[in-house]
Amino acid sequence: MQAIEVSHLIKKFGSLTALNDISFSVSEGETFGFLGPNGAGKTTTIRILTGVSRPTSGTASIFGHDIEHDTIAARQSMGIVSENSNVYDDLTAWQNMMFSAELYHVGRKEREKKANELLKKFELYERRNDKAHDFSKGMKRRLTLAMGLVNSPRLLFLDEPTSGLDVQSNLIIREVVSDLVLEGVTVFLTTHNIEEANIMCDRVAIINKGRIVAIDAPESLKKTIQSVQSIEVSFDHNSADQLDKLSRLSMVNEAQKAGDKFKLYTEDPSEVINAVMGYAHTHNLKVVSITTLGPSLEDVFIRLTGLQRTGEKIHAID
Amino acid sequence: MPSTENRGLAERLSCELSAAWAIAKKDMRIYYFKPNIIVSGLFFPVFMFLAFAIGKNTQPGTLIPGLISITLLFSASSIEPVSIPIERRVKTFERLLSAPMSLYSLVTGESLSGFLYSLGIACLPLAIGVIVFGTPILNIPILITSMALTAFCFATLGTLFAAYPTENVGEVMSILNTVRLPLIFISGVFIPISTMPRIGQQIALVSPLTYGNDMIEYAYTGKSLFPPLLDILALIVFILVFQVTANYLYKKFNE
Ligand SMILES: Nc1ncnc2c1ncn2[C@@H]1O[C@H](COP(=O)(O)OP(=O)(O)OP(=O)(O)O)[C@@H](O)[C@H]1O
Ligand SMILES: [Mg+2]
Numbered sequence: 001m002q003a004i005e006v007s008h009l010i011k012k013f014g015s016l017t018a019l020n021d022i023s024f025s026v027s028e029g030e031t032f033g034f035l036g037p038n039g040a041g042k043t044t045t046i047r048i049l050t051g052v053s054r055p056t057s058g059t060a061s062i063f064g065h066d067i068e069h070d071t072i073a074a075r076q077s078m079g080i081v082s083e084n085s086n087v088y089d090d091l092t093a094w095q096n097m098m099f100s101a102e103l104y105h106v107g108r109k110e111r112e113k114k115a116n117e118l119l120k121k122f123e124l125y126e127r128r129n130d131k132a133h134d135f136s137k138g139m140k141r142r143l144t145l146a147m148g149l150v151n152s153p154r155l156l157f158l159d160e161p162t163s164g165l166d167v168q169s170n171l172i173i174r175e176v177v178s179d180l181v182l183e184g185v186t187v188f189l190t191t192h193n194i195e196e197a198n199i200m201c202d203r204v205a206i207i208n209k210g211r212i213v214a215i216d217a218p219e220s221l222k223k224t225i226q227s228v229q230s231i232e233v234s235f236d237h238n239s240a241d242q243l244d245k246l247s248r249l250s251m252v253n254e255a256q257k258a259g260d261k262f263k264l265y266t267e268d269p270s271e272v273i274n275a276v277m278g279y280a281h282t283h284n285l286k287v288v289s290i291t292t293l294g295p296s297l298e299d300v301f302i303r304l305t306g307l308q309r310t311g312e313k314i315h316a317i318d
Numbered sequence: 319m320p321s322t323e324n325r326g327l328a329e330r331l332s333c334e335l336s337a338a339w340a341i342a343k344k345d346m347r348i349y350y351f352k353p354n355i356i357v358s359g360l361f362f363p364v365f366m367f368l369a370f371a372i373g374k375n376t377q378p379g380t381l382i383p384g385l386i387s388i389t390l391l392f393s394a395s396s397i398e399p400v401s402i403p404i405e406r407r408v409k410t411f412e413r414l415l416s417a418p419m420s421l422y423s424l425v426t427g428e429s430l431s432g433f434l435y436s437l438g439i440a441c442l443p444l445a446i447g448v449i450v451f452g453t454p455i456l457n458i459p460i461l462i463t464s465m466a467l468t469a470f471c472f473a474t475l476g477t478l479f480a481a482y483p484t485e486n487v488g489e490v491m492s493i494l495n496t497v498r499l500p501l502i503f504i505s506g507v508f509i510p511i512s513t514m515p516r517i518g519q520q521i522a523l524v525s526p527l528t529y530g531n532d533m534i535e536y537a538y539t540g541k542s543l544f545p546p547l548l549d550i551l552a553l554i555v556f557i558l559v560f561q562v563t564a565n566y567l568y569k570k571f572n573e
Contacts, residue, residue: 013573050416053573075418086409090348102340103417105333 001064003028003155003186004049009058011044011210018044020210022058026188026203028154031181033201034190037305041210042190043083046157049188050080062155076104079153083160083190085140089133093124093143096132097150104151111150118146121176138169145173149180156180158189162196174200194298208305221300228253228295228303231272234261236286245283249275263293334423341414341427342434349401350435358400358491359393360439366392370508379451383538384507385443387468387531391498394436394469395476398428399490402480415572425477425564432473433466440465453538460546461537467553468530472498474560475526481567501527506535511543526556 004026011019019041026032034042047053049060051071060067065074087096094115101111119125122142127135132143141161148156158177162170177187177200191197197204198218205215214221235242238260246262247255251272254265266272269292280287349355367385371378405411414424447453455461479494503509504518505527511519522528533549536542542549 052412052415072418072420075416078416078418080413080416082409082412084409086413088344088348088410089408091344095347099340099344100413103337103413103419105336105418 001028002026002061003030004032004060004062004188006045006049006060007058009045009048009060010056011041011048011053012056018210019048019055022207022210022212024205024212024215026186028063028186029181029184031177031187031189031200031202033197033204034188034207035192035194035197035204035301036190036207037192039209040207042207043159044210045207046080046082046159046188046190050078050157051075076151077154079148079151079156081145081148081156081158081161083163085137085144087132087135087140087143087147090131092129092131093119093135094128096143096147100147101150106151114150114152115146118149122146122172138165141165141169142172145176149176153185155186155188158187160190160192162193163191194296194301206301206304213304214300222295228265228299229267229269230293230295230299231264231266231269231276231290232258232261232293233264233276233290234288235280236288239283246276246279249279251275261289265299334419337417337419338423338427338430341424342430345397345401345428345431346434349397349431352400354487355396355400355435359396359435360442362396363389363392366502377451379447379453382443382447382451382453383534384531386440386447386465387505387527387534388502388507389440389443390436390465390468390530391472391501391527392436393439394432394472395479395494395498397432397435398473398476398480399494400487401431402428402477403485403487403490406483407485415568421565421568422561425474425561425568428477428480429470429473432476433470436469436473437465440469455538456540457537460533463550464530464533464537464546467550467557468527468534471526471530471553471557471560474557474564478560478564478567481564481571483571501525504528505531506543507531526553529553529556 002025004024006025007023009019009022010017022041022045034045036042044053048055049062049067051067051074054068062074063077067074088099091099097115097119098111101115106114116125119128122145124139124142124146127139132140135143145158145161148158161173161177165173177189181187189200201218203216204218204221205212206221207213243255243257243262246252246264249264249272251266251268252264252275253267256263264272264276273290273292276290277287279285363385367381367388371381402411405414417424448455475498476494479497480490482490482493484490504514504521505511505525506522507527511522511528514522529544529549529552532542532544533546533553536546536549544552
């Protein structure tokens with residue numbers, strides 16, 4: 001049985017089509033990522049899969065329970081971590097945990113044990129009797145996660161779990177999620193952070209404007225566009241028009257400056273290396289370093305979603 | 319097998335009730351002491367009532383039943399119209415909407431906090447009646463039943479109005495007030511229904527406060543427009559209608 005089974009999902013808000021015929025399935029134990037820019041339809045998908053919003057057409061089921069007709073059974077095995085850290089500011093961390101557990105019918109002994117364990121894991125135990133109002137952004141995010149796990153879900157929805165957090169909070173969250181995966185929990189996560197999708201997910205669906213444009217393992221996605229490779233090169237000194245000149249070399253599709261390095265996109269790396277060497281020679285430059293790079297998931301993403309490169313180096317499409 | 323089915327049903331029901339109770343407890347913890355709730359739930363009915371009572375030439379003790387009914391009306395319907403828009407804004411409402419419980423239990427849980435709040439507040443006019451004016455109570459069981467049903471009815475009304483999809487408390491409150499303020503005048507609290515023009519009397523029939531107030535009046539004086547059983551029935555029908563409508567609206571507005 002699939003953990004999530006989605007078939008021809010369409011969601012319209014008035015004249016806006018937020019989801020346009022989406023189908024996919026997630027098997028039990030899998031970590032599945034939904035990668036897409038703002039407004040792609042990631043949260044809308046989660047809201048439908050958790051039975052908060054109803055699809056205009058199409059179906060979705062969770063462990064075989066239809067989300068529209070067997071909503072409560074489908075929800076019982078879920079943990080939901082929404083994109084906003086929606087904790088109750090006026091309740092303490094402990095009270096927040098207890099409330100969440102009671103909503104999911106977790107017995108008293110079990111919920112106290114689970115809350116202790118989770119608050120410790122998320123490094124909130126010392127602050128358990130403080131109101132969430134006084135918590136930092138990262139602490140609220142961690143509390144939201146802890147609340148989502150208090151019913152020991154078989155399927156966890158994470159809507160942008162680490163967006164805007166510092167390295168430490170990020171690490172804790174990633175660690176907890178990878179522990180869950182070892183325990184066999186299915187994870188559905190959305191992100192616009194490509195690195196995160198790459199590290200955490202078994203499979204990634206790239207979604208843009210309500211359509212899934214690709215769906216595969218991160219490594220296979222990279223292979224699908226082998227044609228976009230790049231050369232990274234740095235010289236002993238740079239002139240102002242260097243980028244412009246490099247971009248005009250033969251076989252270079254696009255050139256970018258990243259720190260003191262230049263990244264040249266091409267379908268033919270060896271040809272470009274020759275051209276770069278010739279360029280260095282005629283301009284009296286020394287090549288300090290030169291490397292060939294395969295396509296990154298970022299490149300795949302930009303390719304498939306048709307986004308324009310704007311910054312020097314894009315790690316997350318924020 | 320019917321026995322396992324029954325057990326499943328009983329378990330389901332107990333889950334629903336405990337989730338509803340969790341929501342009620344949460345509301346009590348967070349909202350009972352919010353200033354705007356105290357203002358609209360406590361001071362509002364008291365001042366409203368004084369404004370009308372002072373000009374009248376009646377014994378203050380006889381005004382106690384009316385004071386109890388409008389206190390119930392205002393306090394019961396002032397928690398959810400505040401808490402739900404706030405929770406919509408900070409997105410905690412999504413938690414409730416995505417919990418493994420039916421919308422009926424959600425509406426019930428939300429209403430429970432308003433219900434308990436207003437019963438607590440209504441003890442104030444009740445105590446004033448007994449201690450200050452020595453107003454006699456003829457039928458205590460009827461008084462308890464009438465207060466409980468009236469409180470639950472208006473708490474559900476509050477939850478129903480809070481279905482209006484806004485994150486702004488003022489918006490729900492102003493819509494609610496256009497309904498609950500007129501209720502005071504057409505339900506026999508200030509103006510006896512028997513002295514109202516025919517059209518007024520007909521309107522009074524569709525106000526739940528008419529029946530609540532009538533029954534509370536009966537508990538105090540033994541006199542009423544309708545037999546208590548009819549009042550009880552009418553209030554139950556109103557509660558059911560509010561529940562079903564609230565359910566429909568929460569579903570509809572939940573795009
Ligand atoms: N309740 C709603 N009413 C109208 N339009 C909506 C509603 N919810 C979402 N939308 C629209 O649907 C589209 C998809 O929104 P969604 O929130 O799913 O995007 P997302 O991928 O989660 O984006 P983000 O990365 O910013 O969270 C957007 O154009 C959004 O404006
Ligand atoms: Mg989103």
